[in-house]
Every structure is written in structure tokens, then in C-alpha cells.
Amino acid sequence: MNYTKINGGVCAPKGFRAGGIHCGIRKNHTKKDLAMIFSEKPCSAAAVYTRNKVLGAPIIVTRDHLRDGTARAVICNSGNANTCNSDGVEKAELMCSLAAKALGIDSADVIIASTGVIGQPIAMEPIEKGIAALAPALTPEGASDAAEAIMTTDTKLKECAVSFRLGTNAVTIGAIAKGSGMISPNMATMLSFITSDACISSAMLGEALRAVVDDTYNMLSVDGDTSTNDMVSIMANGLAGNPLIDSKNEAFDAFVGALKIVATEMVRMMAADGEGATKLLQCSVTGAPSKETAKKVAKSVINSSLVKTAMFGADANWGRILCAIGYTDAEFDIGSIDVYISSEAGQIQVCKNGFGVPFSEEKAKEILLRNEILIDILMKQGEFEATAWGCDLTYDYVKINGDYRT
């Protein structure tokens, strides 16, 4: 299957309009803080949510709205997570009905998300005015504005789109995302909104999303903290005109392939732009005795504060990698494991069968000074593999998250 990366983000698929404005949710901030995405036609829709027991009010409302597997719009604000507020659900519902009214659709077809400080009541006045101004101004060129409006401490806008053919039909998937951090730091909330013009049932859309999320968004870790408001949603409006995908056929596999490219791209962008990050870390595990073990080992390494600080310091302190593998909560043989570290500057083996091997510290330093580091772990005890993405732990992470909320 040929997949082509194209421009246009969430508006690359046919029939989608988007936009983003500053409505003033946080005083003394001028950043865009309200985003909308709208489909001309009704969409199959699905989403996956945080597993945190504390659920943001928008998560509760979206989950309810998506029970029927359909949606037509996304509304998302930054600056306030609308979480742990006793009036949170009520206000999230109100935001949906305001958006629905402005767009002339049903309130139950609105996906809502919020990101920001938790436990502070959300002011409805700027949102009400914002929705009234934003809804009529949505355009097919507005994807980047929407991507910008959902950003918090993100330093880079995150969007991408991929196109592929199903028979004679061109099908496109687009996405935007925000990574970890807040202007007033609070949650490492991860939000991603995906659009497509594919014709696919909501059941199959959900299957595709869950299959891909497990290997991509769920393998991203900036600081191990799982937000109360994490969400990835997808809407597909069918305008590509392909025969309806309603079973796990070849077209489904092609769709999943494209979705995985989009998701991986979003995850890499979020990892590289983690709070305070100077480096993207990718840890790939192969030869694991089970998929679960492969995932756990890759995440254990990516999550280790000691590995993350070593990478920040460009220090090939591979003992920390082996240590993090060792405390993974899974059964495997540590004695057969090889570890390689690489970047564009080359590759070194640091560990063979669980023991250190000599390497040039000079070469290691050269490799680790690059901004994208790969850690390859060969377990040599099975057929399973997994990849996790993260970033280094830096002074700026502490600065961003240690500053007082004002």
C-alpha cells in the first residue's frame, strides 16, 4: 500500500472545516484557546479515553455523546481542564449545546475536550462569545488555527495527514494533537483529534482506533503521569466514496495502516516536544516472549528518570537502561539481552547477553549529542516487539512544572 503524506491536517480529508481563536478563558493570556472542527456530513465516530479514575467532565460528556457511534463536530478549549468541579458536567454539556446551536447540528453529535488547570471553575462567558464568533468562521484552511488553539506548553504545532487509495477512491486521514504541558502547568494532557473522509462503520472505526492507539499513543510517555483529560477521537464522514468498510477486510487493513502512520507521526511530535525536552527518545524492543512484555520493557526504559537524565547529559550510562529493563514487572530472562544505542551519528553496542561490552566513549558522546536517540533492545527470547517514545528529563521540565500557578 502506498501512503502519501500531505498537508492540511484535520482539513485534508474532504468535507471538514476547522478554526481556532482566542476567546479569553485565561486572563492575561492572548494565545488562541478555543478550537472547532466540523464535518459537512454526519460521521462515524469513536474515541479512546484516559484510564485515570479522575475523569475530566468533558470526558464524561464525550463518552456519552459517542455511545451511538456518530458525531459531526469537535469543540476544545485550552486554559482550564474543567475537571474536579462540581458543575463541570453541566458546563461541558452547555458548551456542546452552544456549539451545536451555532453549527445547526444535534448537541449529542459534539465531541468536547478541555485541557488546563484542574479544580478551577471554568468561566462560560468567554466560551459562549467565542463559540458564536468561531462557528461561522470555520474554513477548510483552518486546521492549523485549531491545532494552535489546543496547544498549552507545546512549543510546536502538531498536525499531519496521509492519503492512500482504496480502489479508485482517494482516502485521507488527518490529525492534530497537543502534547504535554500547560501554560500554567498542571496535567500532561494528551489530546488528538483525527478526521477522515473514509466510508467506514463506527464499529470498524472504533476497532481501528483501539488497535492503533495501543501501539502508538499508549506508548508515549513524557513523565509517567496519566492525565485526567487524555482523549483521542476520530470522525469519518464517508466523502471519499469508497465502499463501506464494515468488516476486517483488506480495505480495513489499509485504513489501519494509514491511521498508524498518522498516529505514529503525532506521537513522535508530542515526544519530541515534551515539556522541557531537548531530545526525542525511541526505545524499540524485539525478540520478546510476549507483546505485553515487549511493551512493558520499552515503557520502563522510556519512563526511567535516570535514563532520561543520562540522555539529557549525552551520557552512555547503559547500566541505567539495563536497570530499567530489570525492574520491569514481567517474566523474562535478563541474561540474553543485547542493547544498542544509535542516532544519525552511528550506532554502538553497549551490552551483550546482560553484560557490558567495551565501546568508545567518544563515539557514544557523538551519537548522544544528536536530538533523536534510538535505544534498541534485543531480548532474543521470542517473536514479539514494541516501540515506546519519550523525551529526556531536563532543567526546563523542572522549571516548567515547578513554577507557581499564576
Added chain:
Amino acid sequence: MNYTKINGGVCAPKGFRAGGIHCGIRKNHTKKDLAMIFSEKPCSAAAVYTRNKVLGAPIIVTRDHLRDGTARAVICNSGNANTCNSDGVEKAELMCSLAAKALGIDSADVIIASTGVIGQPIAMEPIEKGIAALAPALTPEGASDAAEAIMTTDTKLKECAVSFRLGTNAVTIGAIAKGSGMISPNMATMLSFITSDACISSAMLGEALRAVVDDTYNMLSVDGDTSTNDMVSIMANGLAGNPLIDSKNEAFDAFVGALKIVATEMVRMMAADGEGATKLLQCSVTGAPSKETAKKVAKSVINSSLVKTAMFGADANWGRILCAIGYTDAEFDIGSIDVYISSEAGQIQVCKNGFGVPFSEEKAKEILLRNEILIDILMKQGEFEATAWGCDLTYDYVKINGDYRT
């Protein structure tokens, strides 16, 4: 039971001698790096070890030596962890036999521990000379020298002792410990050596140690990284003259009580002196539906990078606490949880039944500027409780662990 804190560390119990010297394991360092503890009489002995699958060679050797439940000496070096070296076990055995020979005891009665860089062959020459010099120089006043010799990035020496009466006999327990960090940073290795003059069987000694470790040492977290070389050992030589404790009777309970005080003191010292720490954090959970849940919730909060950075910034960002409670891998009701934050400067409630409650930010700041912060979580859904200890996450943690190994 009256427990009295006394001076003397591991030499406070009758019949123990200790010492610590600089033998030169790491070039260009002048810090003491070799410690010994010796009992005049044979001891019942027990230990608990890291659960990391990567085991330091000293752990493998000590586990073997303690299979018979007896020991008479501890030898411990800092500067090299003797881990992931193909000749590691051989060298650890050699260190034990050198120590045994110098002390005139059996090699199988030596407990060995090492802490430092992993994956670098350990030089035996300085250790051989060091043991020969140190063994004859052990004294009942040498506890602090031993405590100093096991330190790495620790900034404070950690020792304590507690005395209590069993009938007419005074019984004493002493301990030294090293916390998290290395001069050449590598592992947050936690080592603690405990001595006692109690007369207690090795089986009961093991029971007591395991019971106490679970609620103390295992509830300490500086950065979530479990070292390859963690160990807590205890030796009891019987010189207190109390009737042998060989069942779970009242005397056993009294012994466990004293051991818990000693262990808690060590853990608090290690938490307060965590790498880069400016604050000791204590998280107490009450009203949990199970002991396991209480522990998991307390540790989840103590481990959260976002909570830790907020505490560093003296920011009462309680949403992060609730978030960390929420992603704990355990079943409970988030909707009944209250959270309080306190220090010597006072107490505030920040959350009631899962929702935020208004509080004075000024008062909160005043409380959080102190160097010992208590986070109290009332789950109100059971009878179980647990406490975890940790520290804030600071620029210095990144600095200490990000610097290049040289």
C-alpha cells in the same frame, strides 16, 4: 513499650565494632569508600534484596551466604557496584574471603554489598589493601566512619539506634544507611545495615525484617528507579542476654516495634537527602479498602513527577495529587476522597469528596515553603492505611544525574 533513641549507630548494640576508610576504588576521589561491621559473637542474620531482575554480584553472593541464617561481618564498598561484570561474582567472593581471613571468621559469614557505577570491572588491588588495613582497626566507636564510607551522593551521614527493655535486659538495635545517588551518578542504590544485640532466632529475625521493610524501606521512593544492588541486612548477636525470641510472642512484637522505629528513621533520612531534594514528602493514606490499595495510592502520589515538581515550587497544585491518586492501578471510589496538605506552618484541606474546596493560596504557600510536607489522603472506604516517603524533584536532581560520568 518505651523505646529510647540513643547514639552509636550500628555499634550501639553490645559486641559490634565498625570502621570505614578510603582505599581508592575510584581514582581522583578521596572520600571513604570501604566499610566494615563486625560482631564479636556469631549472629542470627537476615536480609531483603532488590527485586530487579538484574542482580548485582554482591547480592548473589550475600543471598548465598545467608542461606544458613548466620553472619558475623559486613563488607561494603562505594564507587563501583560490581554489577553486569562477567567476573563479578568471583570478585565478590574474593572480597568476602579476604575480609573473613582478616577477621578470622568463615567466608560464608560475610555479608557483602557494593554501590556505584555498573558495568565497569572492579579493581581488587585497593580493596585487598583496604581490607588488610581496615579489619584490625575496627572499633566500637567506628559506626560513623562506616556510615560515611557507604555514602555516595548522600549529603548527610545516616545512622540511628533505639534501645528498649525485654524484662530485665536492655536490647538495642542500630542502623546505618545510604540513600540515593552516586558520586558518579548511576543507581539510586539504597543500602542499610542493621545490628542488634537481641537474642533472636534467624527465622524470627527474617520475619521481623520482612514485616518492617514492607512498611518502611519499600515505601521510600526518590525517583521510582529500583536499583540492582538494593539491600537491607540485619545481624543479631544475642549479647543482650534476653530469652531467645523464637516465636511471635510479646518480645517479638517489642523487637518489631523497635525495628520499625529504626527503619522509619532511616527511610526519612534517605528521603530528605534524596538526590537534589530540598523537601521531605510524606504521604499518608487512611481509610483504604485494602492494605495493598493504601500502599499503591501513597506511592503513586510520592512518585508523581508533577507532584514532586509542584512541591519544589511550593505550589499547592492539588489537582496533580488527585490525578496521581486517579491513575493508581487499584480498585476504589475516587468520589469519597479528601486531601489535606500540612507542615509545621499549618494545615489546609484542598479536596473534599473528589472536588476542590476553596483555600487561601497565601496560607498554602506558607505551608509548602517548609522543608517537610505531609500529604494526607482520607479515602473513607475501609480500615487500611499506609505511608510513603519521598522528596521533591529539583534542578539539582537533573544536574546530578545528567552530568557525564567522569
